Every structure is written in C-alpha cells, then in structure tokens.
Amino acid sequence: MRRILPTLVLLLTSACSSSSDHKRPVKPDFPQTNQQLFSEKIAQVPSINSLISLTPVQILDIQRFVGREEIAELPKNKQVYEYLSKNLVNFNYEGENYSASLAMDKQGGNCMSLALLTYAVAKQLGVKAVFQVMYTEPMLLEVTANLAVTSDHVRTFLYEEDTDQPSKSFFFSGRSYLVLDYFPGRYDRPGKIIxxxxxxxxxxxxxxxxxxxxxxxxxxxxxxxxxxxxxxxxxxxxxxxxxxxxxxxxxxxxxxxxxxxxxxxxxxxxxxxxxxxxxxxxxxxxxxxxxxxxxxxxEDTSPYDWYLIGQDSLHTGDFKSAEIYLSKFLKNTPYYHQAYFDLARAQFAQGKQALAASSIKQAIEIAELSKSQRRYKAKLLWLQQM
Structure with missing residues (x-):
C-alpha cells in the first residue's frame, strides 16, 4: 500500500491549501487526433452499460440466491462475495475479453472479464466496488506484428454499506470490506487503487x-x-x-x-x-x-515494461541497454528465473563473463526451487519493501 499513501496525502494537502496564492500547474489539453485517417466504427463500440448489463435470467438467479434465508441476513458485500464464489467455481481462464453477461454464460474469460462480472453483480446489489491493479509474474500471451500482449491482474474490494456516511471517502470511512482475488496463487504485488x-x-x-x-x-x-x-x-x-x-x-x-x-x-x-x-x-x-x-x-517498479523492452534490446543487439533494463526488472521481480538467463546473455555479449556466470547461477538456483518456495521468497521480498 506504500504506493497509494503519497497520492492520498497530496490530495488532502491540495484540499487544505486551496486558498493559497500559488497557481496549480495547468495540464495540457489532449492533442487533436487525425480523425480523417480513420473510418470510425462508433456504432460497433460497446457502451459500458452494455458491457456490465446482465440478462433477465441472470438477474433473476441473483435475486433468488440473495433471497435465501441464510444469505438474506448477510451484508450486501458478503452477498456479492458468496454469489460469485459459488457460481464461478468452474470458471475457465481463457484470456478472452468478454462482457459481464457473456463471461457468466460461458463461465470463462480473462481477469478483466472476471472483474467486470464482479462489478456488474455488485452494481445489481448496490455494492461499491473498488479495484486494485496487481503486478504479477510477467507472462507473454502473444507477440505479433511487433505487439506484445501481457496478462493483466485486477482484484476487487467490495465495501459494506454505510448509509449514515454516504459521502465519506471509501478509503477513510472505516467500512469493512471483502477482497475478491481470482488468482491468489500468482506472484502478486499490490499496485495502485483505480x-x-x-x-x-x-x-x-x-x-x-x-x-x-x-x-x-x-x-x-x-x-x-x-x-x-x-x-x-x-x-x-x-x-x-x-x-x-x-x-x-x-x-x-x-x-x-x-x-x-x-x-x-x-x-x-x-x-x-x-x-x-x-x-x-x-x-x-x-x-x-x-x-x-x-x-x-x-526508476519505475512496473514489472512488465522493463522486461519487454529488455527483451527487445536483446533482439536488436543493444546489449548494454538490455542489461540495464533487465537489472531494473530484477530489482523488483527477483524470482523470475528466465530474466536472469536473459541478463546473462546481455552480459556475456559485452564480455562480462564473471557477471554472466553469476546471473546463470542465480537463474539455476531460482529455477530449481519449487513454485511454493519461489512464492514465499517473493512474498518475503515484498514484506521487506513495505
């Protein structure tokens, strides 16, 4: 949560100092795009309402579930949690972008589809959903036409009702919440609240x-x-x-x-x-x-980008830059053994045999650990960074 606190403090400071004579920096307007280059397909773009809409059958199923005696007495956020936990047991992670209703029908989709489905069910029951980006082990899903597609991981906070303080910030309200994280076994590191x-x-x-x-x-x-x-x-x-x-x-x-x-x-x-x-x-x-x-x-702790541009530098023969980028990546994600092999390639290409040998040794040591051991090692690192 370290990454969140400075932002919150800055926001509070700005609110308290609104009477100051200092002028806030004026942010530039979004640049004018060249619309004439494109045949717009606005009619094909799904609205957010269509993405989160559930079918009448799905809504009825939710209502029947929360109408059960043992569920009706639970807080609303717990009702959302229980419904999704029981209905997504066989959810198939397909890596596809689906709407909420389609994800429920297919019992499949990617992590964002799951988060969207959670958002839809929470809205149906009047529960506030807040999302947090999670940094995970880099996983390339597809590379084509010079585009790299990576996995995304978002977890959802479901806040309990608080009708006495409807306008109070959710971050400071003291409300209880539940966390829905669909892939808790991954090498996850908390990112920013969105x-x-x-x-x-x-x-x-x-x-x-x-x-x-x-x-x-x-x-x-x-x-x-x-x-x-x-x-x-x-x-x-x-x-x-x-x-x-x-x-x-x-x-x-x-x-x-x-x-x-x-x-x-x-x-x-x-x-x-x-x-x-x-x-x-x-x-x-x-x-x-x-x-x-x-x-x-x-300096940036985002794991994906450093690894990807490190890979790109390797492919183009820019081994000095590759070494720097991969080192930045491993500074924050030291459990990903493949990156040590890549780093060794960059170091060896520059004649740094001793460093390359050390990187290979680290790669082998981490690769030989069980997944559980690597997970514990990663968790220990993140605890040390708190």
Whole structure:
C-alpha cells in the first residue's frame, strides 16, 4: 500500500491549501487526433452499460440466491462475495475479453472479464466496488506484428454499506470490506487503487488491443477514443493512439501524443520506449538519444515494461541497454528465473563473463526451487519493501 499513501496525502494537502496564492500547474489539453485517417466504427463500440448489463435470467438467479434465508441476513458485500464464489467455481481462464453477461454464460474469460462480472453483480446489489491493479509474474500471451500482449491482474474490494456516511471517502470511512482475488496463487504485488473511470479505460484498452492484433486500426481508433473519454491521462491509451497514427503515416500527431503522455502521466516506460522507436525510425538520432537517456535513467517498479523492452534490446543487439533494463526488472521481480538467463546473455555479449556466470547461477538456483518456495521468497521480498 506504500504506493497509494503519497497520492492520498497530496490530495488532502491540495484540499487544505486551496486558498493559497500559488497557481496549480495547468495540464495540457489532449492533442487533436487525425480523425480523417480513420473510418470510425462508433456504432460497433460497446457502451459500458452494455458491457456490465446482465440478462433477465441472470438477474433473476441473483435475486433468488440473495433471497435465501441464510444469505438474506448477510451484508450486501458478503452477498456479492458468496454469489460469485459459488457460481464461478468452474470458471475457465481463457484470456478472452468478454462482457459481464457473456463471461457468466460461458463461465470463462480473462481477469478483466472476471472483474467486470464482479462489478456488474455488485452494481445489481448496490455494492461499491473498488479495484486494485496487481503486478504479477510477467507472462507473454502473444507477440505479433511487433505487439506484445501481457496478462493483466485486477482484484476487487467490495465495501459494506454505510448509509449514515454516504459521502465519506471509501478509503477513510472505516467500512469493512471483502477482497475478491481470482488468482491468489500468482506472484502478486499490490499496485495502485483505480477508480471506476480508470477501470473502464482499462476495458477499452483491452478491446483496442484485440483490434490492433487483428490489424483493424479503424476499430482500434474508435475504441481508444471511447476509452480516452473516461481517462485521458491513461498511458496505455495514449501510447496506443500514437501507435495507430504512426501506422497510418501521421508521425506529427503521434509525436504530439507521446509528448502529451510524457507530460501528464507517471507511467512513462512504454511511452518513452515507443517514442524512442518513432524518433529512431524518422532518423531523428539526437532527440532519440535524449529519450533513450531518460528511459535508461528512469526508476519505475512496473514489472512488465522493463522486461519487454529488455527483451527487445536483446533482439536488436543493444546489449548494454538490455542489461540495464533487465537489472531494473530484477530489482523488483527477483524470482523470475528466465530474466536472469536473459541478463546473462546481455552480459556475456559485452564480455562480462564473471557477471554472466553469476546471473546463470542465480537463474539455476531460482529455477530449481519449487513454485511454493519461489512464492514465499517473493512474498518475503515484498514484506521487506513495505
């Protein structure tokens, strides 16, 4: 929870100092996108209401369940928890983006589909749902057309009713809550709490990623546009919007999007990496070098991006950068043995045989541990970081 507290303190400080003469920095407006490049498919974009809507049969099933004598006496958030726990026993993790009703019918979907289903059931019973991003062991799901798709993990907090204090912040209300975490056996590390707008933005990001993988840039544009309406400072949406403009040949708008993203968001790894790629492809070596230095100097605990750009640097023969990126990754995720093998490759290619041998030794030691031992080792590390 360390990552959450500074944000909360800053928000409280801002509220208390609203009478100060100091002017707050004015954030830039979202750059104008080149709509003429795309055949918009707004009609095909699902609304958030359609994504969370349950069928009449599903709603009736929920009502019957909570009407049971032993369930009706429970707090509402416990009712949601019990319903989902009993109805998702055989849920199949398929890695697919489904709506809430489809996820329930199919008894399958990815982690975001599960979170969406939880959100839908919670809304049906009038329960407040708050989401938290979880950092997990990096898992590449698919790589195609220079796009890397990774797994996402979100857990859900279900808050108990508190009608006496309806306007009080959920973080400070003292309300009891239940946590729904569908994959508790993973190497999970708590990330930031996200609000409903950010959660919806993540849903549209997932759908846009599917469109990108299908090379449907027009549909991706429509989905990204919808997502940005909910959170125009969400780094993945900004980065993907820049990517589809670059693919359509509009480098100028892509450049504006990257610069905007770097100004408004704290999550800069993928933005810097993709911006560096854009500048390098355009032959802007001086500016690309400056962006590369920012990336090399950046400190960020997000696990996925460091690993992915470390892999990319290995493939392009930039072994010095690969060593730096993979070292940053392992600083926060030291239980992922494959990364030590990759680090050893980067070190060996630079003539650092002793360091490469040490990395190989660490990789072997971790790989030989059982999954339970690696999990305990990871948990111990995170406890030490609290």
């Amino acid at each position: 609000d409903e707008n950010q959660f919806v933005a993540m849903l549209y990001r997932n759908l846009a990623a599917d469109a990108l993988l299908n090379d449907d840039l027009d549909y991706a544009y429509s989905l990204l546009t919808s997502g940005i309406r909910y959170d125009e400072e969400y780094a993945p949406l900004i980065s993907m919007m820049a990517i589809i403009h670059r693919r359509k040949g509009d480098v100028a708008t892509a450049d504006k999007l990257y610069r905007y993203g770097l100004e408004v968001t704290d999550s800069k790894i993928s933005l810097l990496s993709n911006y560096h790629y854009l500048l390098s492809k355009q032959g802007n070596t001086l500016q690309a070098a400056g962006i590369k230095q920012q990336l090399l100097a950046l």
